Amino acid sequence: MTDLTEVHIVANTPRRPIRTVTPLKPARALTPVPRESTVDLITARLRQGIFEGTLAAGSPLGEAELADQLGVSRGPLREAAQRLVQEGLLTTTRRRGLAVVTMARDDVADVYLARRAVERTACQHLLRTGDPARAVKALTRVHQRMTRASRRRDAHAVGDADIEFHQALVDAAHSPRLSRIMSTLLIETRLCTYSLDRMFRVRADMPDSHGEIIEAVRVGDEPGLLSVIDRHMADAVERLTAPTEVGTIADPAPARPRPLDRLDLPAD
Amino acid sequence: MTDLTEVHIVANTPRRPIRTVTPLKPARALTPVPRESTVDLITARLRQGIFEGTLAAGSPLGEAELADQLGVSRGPLREAAQRLVQEGLLTTTRRRGLAVVTMARDDVADVYLARRAVERTACQHLLRTGDPARAVKALTRVHQRMTRASRRRDAHAVGDADIEFHQALVDAAHSPRLSRIMSTLLIETRLCTYSLDRMFRVRADMPDSHGEIIEAVRVGDEPGLLSVIDRHMADAVERLTAPTEVGTIADPAPARPRPLDRLDLPAD
């Protein structure tokens, strides 16, 4: 269980209550209670399913079956699906229903092009106006977890930590939009892995690159940081696109059998 | 009528049919027919309403009334609304319904931070791997239209052309993700104008900045292009945030009375 979905939910929560009046400025004594809607819950669950591979890349989804598994009606399910369509994780074709997107080679390059845009800007903004020391602390924690997972040869945990690392890097810039865009791009990154790199190879040199990022943030070396980011992205594209044979693009290898959990709705 | 919604629809259309098999490679003899769904149409119409200011920033929306205006039921309308929620243009609060987002000062800075990320990367990618000459042609066309509008003192047309210019700039990079992110950011830019700059000031120096961008693209001057972009963004943030008094943030000034048009649905 990764924390990514948590991040997502936070990012999609309305950023402030519907009235903008700020009546007395009570210095934020109490933060508003979250109160997620059902559509939020369904969306998070579907996103988690795509992220974990339970909903395999390219597989068509039946609305009735999904709604039944989640214990809701088709209405809210369809609304949640539209969110994911907008996010680019699902496609919907008229009279043909929903399907998880499949990533082709062009998409890999495009995802990493967008990630480069977001991560570079986030890093610049972090160094110039943020709190690098705090960021270093958070990043180091994820990095250690990643190193441990790598030592265990736990490919899936390494992948989770990798994604968590980059999300934390962008979150450190405290930009709601960059964070939100990043969370989508990271799920798409995961989809690239599912669609293309069916072996889940653990690269021994991957954690080192992250160490360089942390070090560059610590000393405030902006050019160095940006060039590490660039190299990191280029390496990832190389690794994902180069070794794959042409024919075996959409191999649904990592489909784990575990079904989707039911929603924890208030007892009806 | 701006062409932006057109761009939008294209960006949100599934990028390829649901089957990825490419049976015989017939060299794209026929492009697939668009066939937009009703949800697509409603989404585009709502987006257009937000973009034009018909749906004022911060105003709450009643589902029944909106559905009635558009001539559809509440179901498809709610699905379309969820797309815009995911896009960040609408908010939904439990049991309190939909509302158009309002942009505060922090949001202005954030929108332009994200725009800087996208536009810089798009420009780099255009110069390195794209077709700058073709881009110059398209950009010049929009630029001329903008100059004419500026000479007429037509503030709204200038704003439309401005947004079209930046969308064309990013589209020239041929990155589906950057284009899609950009289209959302541009509507948010428009919302910033509605929320903060109620005077719709036409800046005489704005077209010049665009001329510099075109020139930099033409000669392939990457550092110069990036610095023009940076300056352009910084100027915009300055212009939008500086002259506004603190208290008058959410003034719904530009609400034009024109109601939402009905959808052009096939006769039932």
Added chain:
DNA sequence: GCACGTATGTTTGTCGACAATCAGATCGTC
């Protein structure tokens, strides 16, 4: 006069049902 509790109207959230449409299977014809 102010605060609290109560009642009511409106809106949202959710569900079930129906019709239109498409994919696959079956059958017939050349």
Added chain:
DNA sequence: GACGATCTGATTGTCGACAAACATACGTGC
């Protein structure tokens, strides 16, 4: 035997309806 037409089953798109919850207005007690 292969190709085409037809049929059928299943699924999607859309709508209307119902119940729950909130906001507003009203009334009562102190």
